[in-house]
Amino acid sequence: MVGSEESVELVLNRLRRAHGQLAGVIAMIENGRECKDVVTQLAAVSRALDKAGFKIVASGLRECLTETSEGGKAPMTEAELEKLFLALA
Template sequence: MEYDTKMINRMKRIEGQVRGVIKMMEEQKDCRDVVTQMSAVRSSIDRAAAVVVSKNLEQCIREAQTEEDSEAVINEAVNLLIKSR
């Protein structure tokens, strides 16, 4: 799978969020604020994983030779999404 600029930028934003959480911890910010930001990071990661899986699924289905191949690819994608949770 080819990762486009949008996906790379999304991951860089997540990296910035993580750095923000670390800074909050270093500054001894309130735990509720830190956890709120950690939840935002988790949500961003979950959305990014869903985009990667869906794009990969679309590509794999287009390349699948038979209906059985497509079904196997779909099952694998669903398992990846479940595993990422």
């Protein structure tokens, strides 16, 4: 992943939080909790994943546009970056 160590740690923290929230959703369903509660918690998981994805894209945007990747690929085009952003929408 591109980005500073700090960015990577922020993403990992968000993903860990989402992981815990998703485990909570699973437990809620297994325990027969009300639909409203389950959906509310599921929305929180979705937001946490979105934030992690946006952070990954934002922290690596400069590298994606200007530098070749470790595999020697050309930098991403504007269209490829747009598609990447829209994948999170």
